[in-house]
Amino acid sequence: MRYARPNTPGSKVQYRSRYDNYIGGQFVRPRQERYFENVSPVTGRPFCEVARSTADDVERALDAAHGAKAAWGRTSAAERANVLLKIADVMEANLELLAVSETWDNGKPIRETLAADLPLAIDHFRYFAGCLRAEDSGMAELDASTVSYHVKEPLGVVGQIIPWNFPLLMATWKLAPALAAGNCVVLKPAEQTPVTILLLAELIGHLLPPGVLNVVNGFGVEAGKPLASSPRVAKVAFTGETTTGRLIMQYASENIIPVTLELGGKSPNLFFADVLARDDEFRDKALEGFTMFALNQGEVCTCPSRALIDRKIYGTFLELAVARAATVQPGDPLDTETKLGAQASNDQLEKILSYFDIGKKEGARVLLGGQRVRLGGDLADGYYVEPTIFEGNNKMRTFQEEIFGPVVSVTSFDSFDDAIAIANDTLYGLGAGVWTRDVHTAYRAARAIQAGRVWTNCYHLYPAHAAFGGYKQSGIGRETHKMMLDHYQQTKNILVSYDPKPMGFF
Amino acid sequence: MALDRIDATAPARAHIRSLIARHGPLMFHLSGGCCDGSAPMCFARGELRLGARDVLLGTIEDCPFYVGADQWERWQHTTLTLDLVEGRGASFSLEAPDGVRFLIRSDVCAVPSAAGDRG
DSSP: BOOTTTTTOOOOOOSSSSSSSSEETEEOTTTTTOOEEEEEETTTTTEEEEEOOOOHHHHHHHHHHHHHHHHHHHSHHHEEEEEEEEEEHHHHTTHHHHHHHHHHHHOOHHHIIIIIIIIHHHHHHHHHHHHHHHOOOOOOOOOTTEEEEEEEEEEEEEEEOOSSSSSSHHHHHHHHHHHHTOEEEEEEEETOOOOOHHHHHHHHHHHSSTTSSOOOOSSSIIIHHHTTTTOOEEEEEEEEEEHHHHHHHHHHHTTTOOOEEEEEOOOOEEEEEEGSSSSSHHHHHHHHHHGGGGGGGOOSSOOOOOEEGGGHHHHHHHHHHHHHHHHOOOOOOBTOOBOOOSSSSSHHHHHHHHHHHHHHHHHHHEEEOSSOOEEEEEEEETTTOEEEEEEETTSSSSHHSOOSEEOOOOOOEEHHHHHHHHHHSSSSSEEEEOOOSSSHHHHHHHHSSOOOOOOOOSEEEEOSSSOOOOEEEESSSSSSHHHHHHTTEEEEEEEEOOOSSOOOOO | OOOOOEOOHEEEEEEEEHHHHOOOOOEEOOOOBSSTTHHHHHHHTTTTOOOTTTEEEEEETEEEEEEEHHHHHHHEEEEEEEEEEEEOSSSSSSTTTEEEOOOOEEEEEOOOSSSTTTO
């Protein structure tokens, strides 16, 4: 089945020609009245204009958020949990609309937005509604008449900068715990993918008091920087790359506020020899696990972009793996049969092509793909590339840098220790995969790999109830899991003496 | 001291001069990691506080170009050329609002260590 193009008859999505910022519960024109064109990577053509905001607009959003924070912070957990549940219900009722829009704005196949991005985002709101109701602060009797109470309080107003690879899901990862914890949010979407979050704001706006959720669009230097450097935010959460991560820490140090940073990885996917011990479902699953590098066109911070294969099965496994990956070819992202969509932007496409170039120059062998794809019809100017497999060694740049394309670099290992040494020979430590039928190998490997998430006999699962975040240069802090409530709360200790007698010190 | 390992194409140089005219002196820092990682970031000079371990790769149009030492260790067998492409990226880089993005192109200048060479 093929979904109709947005803005054509019969489509779930009819965009307005222009989108303003969402501030204080309404759409507000940017102060400087400037807009930028929003391009769909599916066709390479613009389809709407979006507010090009500046520091003034960020201030206006912060005003709205600060105006709302006292009342929102005082709402009961039950009240906030109910709001989150209603947001989830509205998203579910509009799942196809949001999925089509996300595909159009980002380029990812509708198969993924329908089956992953939206269901995961919806579940995330429900998960935090549940966590919130079950949250309990600690108290302790320190002695017969002294009691310590721990009370959780919201941080106040937080700034969140969202990446373009999973625009709605990454916004949800940040929004759901922040709102659950009683914070007001000023959110800056990525400039490549600014629109679906505004459709969501339109749909759920009536569920939240004005000012609790504010969305300011624009360029990083003009809108992101004023938000990240504002003394009026109590925390900044950012997903992106390391230099901007450093800048955000630098601004945060000036204001002495916390940050959470998710800065990517170069995730190893380890295949031990026993995966081929039998020709069964598990072997099939492992080959699927290899092919996960193509999920979301490889534009995933945890893309399993380094496949490390036991030398004992290297040739056989690779033959099967190349054949499997070859079945994943780019096509119309709005066709439910398409497994590989468009890269999110032209500059991203160019970056991937530059890695095809350096990969070949470094002597990596191209086992599959390695070219841009020109599709027909209105997709001709879209940003499509072939799934690509490089064979080389871990010192090559295609093994060391996050390409953010459907590209995997493959090498072999000789022993368990060799596998772990190669896996850990990276600046990053976000995700990893381990594939084996031996539980002892699986556990040893999972513990030995320096990464925040080690998928063991699975890959690319993102349940709300599992912590996600990086070791090493992959960032600071975690996302998902109920521990995120702590990331968005202060701990207030009230230390009470029930003893009427003086201490006798003075 | 600069390593003289970065050059730039004519379109990149022209755009740097245009940015300098609007924003004053500039600096570059090569990013790593996800999303717009491995891309050069262009800031007003002094915007990013340099650390003791940032490496100066060279200057382009009098703008210093830096990279973190850990990252350079993994890039040092290549020479870099700063280019300019259409697009806008998602970063605090100054050129993005102009609808263009700086991009790194690379050439090999030494063979990577043979240790771990397999396949």
